[in-house]
Amino acid sequence: MSGIRRVSKELTECQGPPPPEGKDMSKVKLQDGAAILPPTTMEGIWAKADNSNMYRWDIWIEGPANTVYEGGIFKLKMELPEGSAPSGTGGYPFKPPKINFTTRIYHPNVTNDNTGDICLSLIKTDVWKPASKIKGVLEAVRQLLIEPNPDDPLETRIAEEYKNNRAEFEKNAKSYVQRYAKDTLKENSSKTTTKKETLKNAPSKV
Amino acid sequence: MDSDEDFQSTVSSDDDAMQDTDNDEMSGVEDFDAFDDEPDEEPDLGPNKIQRKRIAYDISFKVYSPTDIQAHQDEMMDEVNMILEMRKEDAAILLRHFRWNKERLMEDYMDKPSKVLEAAGLGSSTINPPRLEFIPGFTCDICYEDDDGLESFAMKCGHRYCVNCYRQYLTQKIREEGEAARIQCPSEGCGRIMDARSLDLLVTPDLADRYQELLNRTYVEDKEILKWCPAPDCENAIECAIKKKDLDKVVPTVACRCGHRFCFGCILNDHQPAPCELVKRWLKKCADDSETANWISANTKECPKCNSTIEKNGGCNHMTCRKCKHEFCWMCMGLWSEHGTSWYNCNRFEEKSGTDARDAQAKSRVSLERYLHYYNRYANHEQSARLDKDIYTKTEKKMVQLQTASGMSWIEVQYLNAASQALQTCRQTLKWTYAFAFYLARNNLTEIFEDNQKDLELSVEALSEMFEKPIAELSDPKLKVDIMDKTSYCNKRRVILLEDTAENLANGRWTFNVDLKSLAPVSSGRK
Numbered sequence: 160m161s162g163i164r165r166v167s168k169e170l171t172e173c174q175g176p177p178p179p180e181g182k183d184m185s186k187v188k189l190q191d192g193a194a195i196l197p198p199t200t201m202e203g204i205w206a207k208a209d210n211s212n213m214y215r216w217d218i219w220i221e222g223p224a225n226t227v228y229e230g231g232i233f234k235l236k237m238e239l240p241e242g243s244a245p246s247g248t249g250g251y252p253f254k255p256p257k258i259n260f261t262t263r264i265y266h267p268n269v270t271n272d273n274t275g276d277i278c279l280s281l282i283k284t285d286v287w288k289p290a291s292k293i294k295g296v297l298e299a300v301r302q303l304l305i306e307p308n309p310d311d312p313l314e315t316r317i318a319e320e321y322k323n324n325r326a327e328f329e330k331n332a333k334s335y336v337q338r339y340a341k342d343t344l345k346e347n348s349s350k351t352t353t354k355k356e357t358l359k360n361a362p363s364k365v
Numbered sequence: 366m367d368s369d370e371d372f373q374s375t376v377s378s379d380d381d382a383m384q385d386t387d388n389d390e391m392s393g394v395e396d397f398d399a400f401d402d403e404p405d406e407e408p409d410l411g412p413n414k415i416q417r418k419r420i421a422y423d424i425s426f427k428v429y430s431p432t433d434i435q436a437h438q439d440e441m442m443d444e445v446n447m448i449l450e451m452r453k454e455d456a457a458i459l460l461r462h463f464r465w466n467k468e469r470l471m472e473d474y475m476d477k478p479s480k481v482l483e484a485a486g487l488g489s490s491t492i493n494p495p496r497l498e499f500i501p502g503f504t505c506d507i508c509y510e511d512d513d514g515l516e517s518f519a520m521k522c523g524h525r526y527c528v529n530c531y532r533q534y535l536t537q538k539i540r541e542e543g544e545a546a547r548i549q550c551p552s553e554g555c556g557r558i559m560d561a562r563s564l565d566l567l568v569t570p571d572l573a574d575r576y577q578e579l580l581n582r583t584y585v586e587d588k589e590i591l592k593w594c595p596a597p598d599c600e601n602a603i604e605c606a607i608k609k610k611d612l613d614k615v616v617p618t619v620a621c622r623c624g625h626r627f628c629f630g631c632i633l634n635d636h637q638p639a640p641c642e643l644v645k646r647w648l649k650k651c652a653d654d655s656e657t658a659n660w661i662s663a664n665t666k667e668c669p670k671c672n673s674t675i676e677k678n679g680g681c682n683h684m685t686c687r688k689c690k691h692e693f694c695w696m697c698m699g700l701w702s703e704h705g706t707s708w709y710n711c712n713r714f715e716e717k718s719g720t721d722a723r724d725a726q727a728k729s730r731v732s733l734e735r736y737l738h739y740y741n742r743y744a745n746h747e748q749s750a751r752l753d754k755d756i757y758t759k760t761e762k763k764m765v766q767l768q769t770a771s772g773m774s775w776i777e778v779q780y781l782n783a784a785s786q787a788l789q790t791c792r793q794t795l796k797w798t799y800a801f802a803f804y805l806a807r808n809n810l811t812e813i814f815e816d817n818q819k820d821l822e823l824s825v826e827a828l829s830e831m832f833e834k835p836i837a838e839l840s841d842p843k844l845k846v847d848i849m850d851k852t853s854y855c856n857k858r859r860v861i862l863l864e865d866t867a868e869n870l871a872n873g874r875w876t877f878n879v880d881l882k883s884l885a886p887v888s889s890g891r892k
């Protein structure tokens with residue numbers, strides 16, 4: 160299946176080479192648990208594929224500096240559609256990746272619920288191109304944290320608030336960061352993840 | 366909302382019948398030959414120009430087969446290809462971009478050619494015509510394969526990918542997403558549109574066929590004067606120049622070669638004489654009030670005299686109670702003896718005098734009664750058309766037996782087919798006259814309308830009654846002549862009614878109690 164070749168190559172593009180001996184993740188001055196983060200070639204974004212399935216990735220995005228999300232770490236799940244074997248038709252990269260926040264976030268373009276759907280034009284079926292790359296998608300998601308797009312909202316109420324009452328928006332967004340995005344890496348002990356996932360997967364629409 | 370049955374119940378070729386009805390008598394046999402599901406014309410004769418005498422309710426239209434639709438596009442592509450000296454497949458992309466408005470295309474192109482090309486997805490071009498190539502050291506940016514001998518392709522934008530990726534991409538777009546006219550280059554941000562010739566180089570013939578089918582689809586959908594025939598499995602398109610703003614003046618019924626008759630304005634089954642806006646309102650009202658009106662369309666009612674249950678199993682509304690022999694009208698439950706005489710007023714709703722309807726409650730009761738009066742008759746004709754069809758199907762079987770028994774030929778029993786067709790079509794018209802009447806405000810013309818409605822209804826009921834006669838009687842030559850006469854009379858009455866309503870509609874002489882221009886600005890000159 161040709162898709163695998165591309166996916167593993169893309170993972171390498173996102174992660175870069177493993178760090179040289181002796182130099183570890185501690186340059187990433189994050190909270191406890193930062194050691195789980197893989198190396199990365201991107202600013203404030205880390206990506207790791209499932210050990211058993213290359214088509215499922217965990218993503219972490221650090222709240223960009225000078226934004227309301229600063230100080231938080233947001234975890235996302237990315238699923239690359241698998242085509243029908245053996246030809247792989249209809250799978251990634253001919254279909255766009257599906258990406259969701261698993262950490263709750265207060266944002267006009269992310270659903271304010273457990274599914275964490277993102278409104279991002281790049282990964283809409285009619286915009287996505289097979290030559291588009293995951294790295295670009297992840298960078299676009301991070302860009303959305305720096306610059307929300309209230310004119311194409313998933314949460315109209317939050318979008319209105321963002322446009323008309325910025326102070327209130329900032330207060331709410333920051334309180335979400337405090338509540339949900341502070342212990343993202345700590346939470347990552349296998350026990351809490353499973354618990355959180357079952358909870359999250361139940362109502363989601365795959 | 367259209368059931369299969371609905372479609373079938375209106376299948377008829379009575380257009381030909383209409384043409385003939387100005388001649389005094391028409392033969393009931395050969396004018397109704399649609400029941401064998403054969404198109405009237407040879408399918409290969411190209412555009413079927415239906416040219417008929419101008420009748421007030423008649424509009425001109427053409428039926429196009431998929432081949433015709435293809436030919437039209439080719440013709441325009443050739444023209445643009447010649448005038449602008451561009452590849453035919455690029456001309457096609459340009460035409461689609463301009464929604465087949467050739468004049469505007471030419472104008473804009475002459476003005477700013479490069480801007481137009483860019484916007485249409487034909488920007489920055491290399492000179493070489495695209496072809497499949499082996500390029501040493503090539504790596505595909507989609508699958509990351511770099512095998513020697515990996516065949517690759519690029520459109521004129523120069524974004525090169527391996528043919529396997531191109532094929533998968535195109536299959537995904539065409540098969541799964543149903544996209545054709547707007548398939549872009551696989552490169553992120555590149556708006557170059559996939560052209561037909563490149564596609565042919567890359568995909569299997571059956572995928573290319575599907576692509577062409579989808580393109581035809583956009584062609585018809587892009588043009589306001591073209592619409593697909595909505596009959597299931599019909600691939601024809603109809604051309605009709607009716608404008609949306611004229612839909613309060615004309616009811617544009619068109620007939621496809623497949624036999625399906627529908628309104629070009631709203632795609633619903635033929636609903637003459639009621640204009641589209643009334644139909645829309647009526648159907649919505651019926652859906653909203655469905656519970657109130659449900660009891661009416663029931664197949665059983667009680668005899669008004671002895672209260673025994675009576676089941677309706679044919680289209681005819683002349684009921685005779687099996688128990689007490691009371692004869693009554695299924696629609697109004699009134700005495701049948703009063704029907705067909707000067708006392709007949711089954712179709713007309715008698716407005717109660719003012720004294721009855723003084724308070725709000727009484728008013729709302731009257732308005733409900735009024736609605737039920739029209740709904741009752743509307744639903745009844747719909748139901749009767751179905752039952753008439755059942756009767757025909759049953760009869761048809763018996764006729765086969767009768768043929769063997771009596772020696773009558775298949776041709777000789779076709780008068781029943783004609784009668785069945787007439788019943789269907791006339792009931793379809795009658796049905797809509799009641800929705801029409803519901804919205805009609807009284808003026809000096811309503812009486813003529815109601816008389817026409819009454820005449821048509823009476824003759825239809827009479828035909829329906831003959832049509833339900835037992836098989837033994839049907840083979841009687843005298844009854845055969847009667848049925849044929851009645852059939853042609855019904856068709857004639859229908860034409861008269863439609864002509865009258867259409868003419869007055871065209872001239873704005875009807876007064877409706879709702880605004881027909883609800884969506885468009887109201888023109889001040891009309892009432």
Ligand SMILES: [Zn+2]
Pocket residue numbers: 505506507508509510526527528529530531
């Ligand atoms: Zn490839």
Ligand SMILES: [Zn+2]
Pocket residue numbers: 522523524550551552555556557
């Ligand atoms: Zn391109």
Ligand SMILES: [Zn+2]
Pocket residue numbers: 594595596599600601621622623624625
């Ligand atoms: Zn048709």
Ligand SMILES: [Zn+2]
Pocket residue numbers: 628629630631632633636640641644
């Ligand atoms: Zn209509």
Ligand SMILES: [Zn+2]
Pocket residue numbers: 668669670671672673686687688689690691
């Ligand atoms: Zn009785």
Ligand SMILES: [Zn+2]
Pocket residue numbers: 694695696697698699704711
């Ligand atoms: Zn009656």
